Amino acid sequence: MRITRTLALAATAAAALAVGTVIPAAGATTLDDSVPSYQEFAASTYRDVDGGYIVNGDEVISDKGELRKFYDLLVGPETPTDGLIVNTVNGADDKWSASQVGNLTYCVSTKFGSRHADVVNAMASGAALWESASSKIDFVYVSSADGQCTTRNKSVLFSVEPVQTSQYIARAFFPSSPDRQQNVLIDDSIWSSGSWTPTNILGHELGHTLGFRHEHTRPEAGTCFEDNNWRPLTPYDSASIMHYPQCNGSSDDLSMTNSDRAGAVALYGN
Incomplete structure (x- = not known):
């Protein structure tokens, strides 16, 4: 339910050198045993001195997110491609009502000081x-509540407040969380988190506020198990915005995937 510092400093180990990796041309209809999975392809793709990936002999791909797009363009997405899971409480989905999800009001504390506008913008883009x-x-930003932006302010559903901690970059809550915990807390390290943009970090946290769990708690991840209190909305997705990359994730930029969008529709509708 929170993005840890190890997430912000995600996997930097170099991929194994294997210049001869071959995958089929665009238009291939199936992934058989001769075609590497994305994970195999990424692991066998040469990583250059500047961290980029070299494909087609001498073409550079800047990061894992772009490498995944390159792979998908050639062979099509792996199956299953869609993934998102919702938290459950006593067997029921932990979600907002139809009326509430269309009016998720929040404020951004003025205690962010000179970073206040930056947080406002990052929240807006993460919500988008x-x-x-x-x-x-x-998600509805109520700027008039910023001066008294705490969980005690009943003019908004939740507050966005600064925190000073070495335990996480940001943390959020679930729809079922008690009122006193319905806030998004943000440490200053959000501005220095490498490939993790504030937009994607807050997008991840706002996923929790909608009821979505960490994708890596699913058995397919093979690590980072949390608990079994969730229901699958779609099949497992190792590239999900809700999947920590250091937990055998296949994306290192915490970006949203088509899988995540499909899961949101599955829970709340088009």
């Missing part, structure tokens, strides 16, 4: 990731 997935989802 989910809003673009489902028209039912609407």
